[in-house]
Amino acid sequence: MSWLSKIRPSGMATQAGDRTTTVPEGLWKQCPKCSAPLYWPDLERNLDVCPKCEYHTRIGARRRLDIFLDKEGREEFADDVLPIDRLKFRDVKKYKDRLSTAQKKTGEKDALIVMRGAVMSVPLVATAFEFDFHGGSMGYAVGERFTRAAKRSLEERIPLVCFSATGGARMQEALISLMQMAKTSAILERLKQAGVPFISVMTDPVYGGVSASLAMLGDINIAEPGARAGFAGPNIIEQTIRQKLPPGFQRSEFLLEHGAIDMIVSRTEMRLTVARLLAKLAGLPEPVEPVVSEPIDLE
């Protein structure tokens, strides 16, 4: 106990103490970029984008699809595809144990979620990578789930949208994960030949085997502001060329400048933009927000 706390009457709190007692724990966050204090409910309402500086914080796959899809008519599928440890891979830990840790941490069975639904009444299949699951890495289950998503798009002739967030191929599945690059690219080529649109949305970060396959194969490639995407990670490149990388290297603004993506779209505009693009590609009329009958709030 410091001398100050001894002389201070017990009922009087310091300012710091005051905050913890009057504001519930964890309601304030600090923007990692501009350091502005952010009131969490406000941040959430703004889709986890800092209202001050537009910084896009990372969000999980479920939330991603939740803020993207229409509320009505969502159907998750391909979730019965589970990871397989064909190699009985083991380093300092068993891959099997790494998987169960990731499953407990995220509540997901693997790193990709697939849903049939609609965005502003345009029907589609949407997929999203869960970065918190083993770095969003692509092994058999991710590749297979993505392929099933694309096959459903093909069968129903409805567009496919993928939100990627990944470190790349999953090294614990060794060459099986490398082959998922070929597999996902092959099914996307079928979509392309059938004239079924695929929109790839890159969210921070997208690297390696996913970048060099499905993520770059969109009819339209989109990135969120400030998202990093590339083949080799910055560390690898710096080690290879032994020089510092320029600021903004591999960020979405860089990708746009070098012709890798079509546009940068803010998360708050994503739903509208993707719906508008898809409606054009599908020859549908301009989409409008579906009217949702919400219960009237009587105070």
Add this chain to the structure above:
Amino acid sequence: MNLDYLDFEQPIAELEAKIDELRLVGNDTDQLNIAEEIATLSEKSRKLTAGIFSDLSAWQVVQIARHPLRPYSTDYIERMFPDFDELHGDRQFGDDKAIIGGVARLDGKPVVVIAEEKGRGVNQKVYRNFGMPKPEGYRKALRLMEMAERFSMPVLTFIDTPGAYPGIDSEERGISQSIAQNLAVMSRLRTPIICTVIGEGSSGGAIAIGVGDWLNMLQYSTYFVISPEGCANIIWKTAEKAPLAAEAMGVTSSILEDLGIVDETIPEPLGGAHRDVDAMVATLQQKLTEQLEALQQQPLDALLEKRFERLMSYGNG
């Protein structure tokens, strides 16, 4: 230490050195018992080599696959295709020396050859960028594959790369897109494709010319999603654990055949391809000829459906 031999081959190197010495002495003295001694030692060396090579660890295979004397693509092209016409450039940016492309004949039949080349010796290594292709390399490969389709020429690819080039210019020109595009197009290219890993098949840089109807691996070649050093760096935070990583990832042809990824392992001469390059090339040439004939007997639509279904099956338990 003889640098032409890897550390685990040094007992062989010592024997071979003795044999060479005896040969020199034999030339001077012309004694019969020296010829006998040479024969005995040669047999001993052969047995020793067979013994060492019958039980190689994954890491030792990786080392053989990267052996400085190992035949590279140019060694195969020179011997297999005396009429090879090299074709250059991606028609957009430049000509990547890490990928050699051209037209040739295999057993009289016109084929398109696409090969990654590491380059031997310092100058060639620099010229070939150590076998690390940039986007223009993969785009040259794509251009030639599309040409092959137009003229109904089968495609033969030779894979040997430490990976696609990780550099600023590579990223600026869309290395990811160039690899992805090749994967997509190769999955439906209307001509037979045979891919052969002759040395080191490293990740995206390898699979970018590695999608086809038949995948060969030479006996002591290696194919991985990340280099053992890279894997070790991530898990153990040091490249020194690469042997453990190589073991864990299963980077050799026997394991990859079991996984249904590799179709055929091409046997190498005793002690590896570099101990008898001519024999290695002859074996591969023979195999490719047979394989191509088998593929060409199938109707093209059936072949393409089979290629696609196989791609779809990767990883299915």
